[in-house]
Amino acid sequence: MFKVLVIAESSGDRLNVSTLEVCRAASELSAHLGGHWGMLVDQRAADSAGGLAPEVSVYDLQGVAYAGPEMLSDIAAQVARAVDMVIMPATSTGKDVMGRLAQKLDAPLAQDCTGFEVMAGSPVFKRALYGGKVIAHVKLSGELSLVSFRPRSYEPILQSDEVVKARPCELLLPELKAAVTLRSKASSQRPEVTEASFVVSGGRGLQGPENWHVLEDLLDALGPDAALGCSRPVSDENWRPHSEHVGQTGRAVAPDLYIAVGISGATQHVAGIARSKCILAINKDPAAPIFKVADYGIVGDLFEVVPSLAAAIRSGP
Numbered sequence: 054m055f056k057v058l059v060i061a062e063s064s065g066d067r068l069n070v071s072t073l074e075v076c077r078a079a080s081e082l083s084a085h086l087g088g089h090w091g092m093l094v095d096q097r098a099a100d101s102a103g104g105l106a107p108e109v110s111v112y113d114l115q116g117v118a119y120a121g122p123e124m125l126s127d128i129a130a131q132v133a134r135a136v137d138m139v140i141m142p143a144t145s146t147g148k149d150v151m152g153r154l155a156q157k158l159d160a161p162l163a164q165d166c167t168g169f170e171v172m173a174g175s176p177v178f179k180r181a182l183y184g185g186k187v188i189a190h191v192k193l194s195g196e197l198s199l200v201s202f203r204p205r206s207y208e209p210i211l212q213s214d215e216v217v218k219a220r221p222c223e224l225l226l227p228e229l230k231a232a233v234t235l236r237s238k239a240s241s242q243r244p245e246v247t248e249a250s251f252v253v254s255g256g257r258g259l260q261g262p263e264n265w266h267v268l269e270d271l272l273d274a275l276g277p278d279a280a281l282g283c284s285r286p287v288s289d290e291n292w293r294p295h296s297e298h299v300g301q302t303g304r305a306v307a308p309d310l311y312i313a314v315g316i317s318g319a320t321q322h323v324a325g326i327a328r329s330k331c332i333l334a335i336n337k338d339p340a341a342p343i344f345k346v347a348d349y350g351i352v353g354d355l356f357e358v359v360p361s362l363a364a365a366i367r368s369g370p
């Protein structure tokens with residue numbers, strides 16, 4: 054019977070949203086291929102996994118704060134041979150783990166997929182190329198295949214009432230050259246830019262880091278499921294952290310609503326936002342290329358438009 058294994062990413066006792074999305078992909082894959090699926094998870098998050106996956110295997114990091122790609126790929130390599138397919142979210146950690154796993158197990162890998170279809174009984178994975186202009190259909194051959202799915206390609210799986218007892222795995226922890234002993238959350242309580250339903254991104258039009266409060270006010274009006282993004286020059290100038298950089302060389306986002314503020318719409322930026330369900334552009338230049346990809350556009354000075362928009366959202370329909 055075809056077996057799919059999800060390698061979970063977790064923070065403390067909580068599974069990351071991108072892992073819940075990949076669980077949905079695993080459930081659909083096993084349903085289409087007549088198999089079953091399970092999850093490999095850090096012991097600390099085992100309780101969260103209990104009502105989600107039909108089978109849960111846990112490993113104990115024995116005091117190590119966080120399993121980075123080096124450790125996680127070593128752990129996954131010990132169980133991957135018992136399954137037909139291993140999947141992970143295509144986060145920076147997930148892509149790193151899967152690359153290492155492919156090398157360790159000499160297995161074929163499709164990174165950053167956005168979906169799959171079954172053709173002649175085999176899964177064929179979809180990958181967006183050239184900023185989403187071309188969709189490659191990738192078929193993997195071999196006894197074991199590895200796939201990472203781009204965040205927000207699937208709806209997160211929902212908790213079921215069924216409690217599944219986690220099964221501990223007897224695994225050897227690798228000897229690491231460097232181990233993470235402490236992880237603390239950055240001061241922002243905002244979701245990751247790849248996981249948020251609303252993303253407000255600022256570009257060079259903001260003129261400097263001191264003006265970001267304008268976007269933060271809009272973010273507050275949108276609520277807790279909104280995250281900040283930025284264009285590459287903004288992070289290159291250290292106005293904002295690189296984790297917020299959106300585009301071809303940054304994070305690919307797929308929110309329900311992407312608001313591009315003072316961003317011209319260069320192809321490299323647009324490559325990272327093409328999967329947004331709706332794009333609103335705010336730019337003072339009516340000829341800015343961002344308006345070609347936007348669903349809605351406001352031509353005007355962002356320092357006037359954004360506060361009015363935030364006020365309108367706060368006052369409701």
Ligand SMILES: Cc1cc2nc3c(=O)[nH]c(=O)nc-3n(C[C@H](O)[C@H](O)[C@H](O)COP(=O)(O)OP(=O)(O)OC[C@H]3O[C@@H](n4cnc5c(N)ncnc54)[C@H](O)[C@@H]3O)c2cc1C
Nearest residue numbers: 256257258284285300301302315316317319321322337355
């Ligand atoms: C190999 C390579 C990879 C790259 N990867 C990325 C990437 O991943 N992501 C990325 O973003 N870029 C990337 N770039 C850079 C990209 O080509 C653009 O240079 C960059 O996206 C432009 O950033 P911007 O829109 O913030 O700035 P600009 O192009 O300078 O645009 C600023 C915009 O703000 C508007 N504006 C100014 N003042 C106001 C105001 N008061 N009110 C309203 N609007 C205003 C202007 O009309 C203008 O359209 C890459 C480039 C290369 C060569």
